[in-house]
Amino acid sequence: MEIKIIKPVISRRENVRYPHYIDKMFSARGGFPYAGAFASQAVPGRLEKVARIGQVEFINDALATTINSVYYALNRSRGPLVWIVCNDNAGLAWEELSPVMVYKTHHIVACGAAAGRLDALYGSRIPVSNARHLDDAVRWALRVAKPGSRVLFSPGTARPCGMDAPDAGKQFIRILKNIEQNAL
Numbered sequence: 001m002e003i004k005i006i007k008p009v010i011s012r013r014e015n016v017r018y019p020h021y022i023d024k025m026f027s028a029r030g031g032f033p034y035a036g037a038f039a040s041q042a043v044p045g046r047l048e049k050v051a052r053i054g055q056v057e058f059i060n061d062a063l064a065t066t067i068n069s070v071y072y073a074l075n076r077s078r079g080p081l082v083w084i085v086c087n088d089n090a091g092l093a094w095e096e097l098s099p100v101m102v103y104k105t106h107h108i109v110a111c112g113a114a115a116g117r118l119d120a121l122y123g124s125r126i127p128v129s130n131a132r133h134l135d136d137a138v139r140w141a142l143r144v145a146k147p148g149s150r151v152l153f154s155p156g157t158a159r160p161c162g163m164d165a166p167d168a169g170k171q172f173i174r175i176l177k178n179i180e181q182n183a184l
Helices: 020-027 067-076 094-104 114-122 134-144 165-183
Strands: 003-005 048-053 056-060 081-086 105-111 128-130 150-153
Touching (some): 056 165, 067 081, 067 094, 094 114, 105 114, 105 134, 134 150
Parallel strands (some): 081 105, 081 150
16 A cells, blocks of 8 residues: 655746746746746645545645535545545535535545534435544545545534644644554
């Protein structure tokens, strides 16, 4: 089993390639002043590819704090998807995710109060597994993921697993590194 931790690539101004008309327009002025705005920079915690374990890719989207941002993340994913959600708010409008859930997601791993609601909404079409905490959810997702699929951690709340969203994203990465170290 091949395990690879992926580091985000931050573009520098001199490495940014623009369409020919932008290069031509700003070459006379000494360069484009907002080069960073068009660079393909990785934002930590927002659709960040963090690891590949075997043939399964792990994506950290801990900064998806609303239903709309979860919808966007699910819609942007390619291939079969395992969605990890840690949310204690069962009253959110989870049914708004229905159009993208049916076509993109092949398994849901949920921890928190939202697990029961997600099971009631999607359990007949998509398997829903209950996890006790994030570590359990990641290990469960690794078990159910098919080769070539992606695991997306997108909680849909500002306080996933009882901690701040950036801290939950860091813990997600830490769990994956522990799995990597134990597998070697």
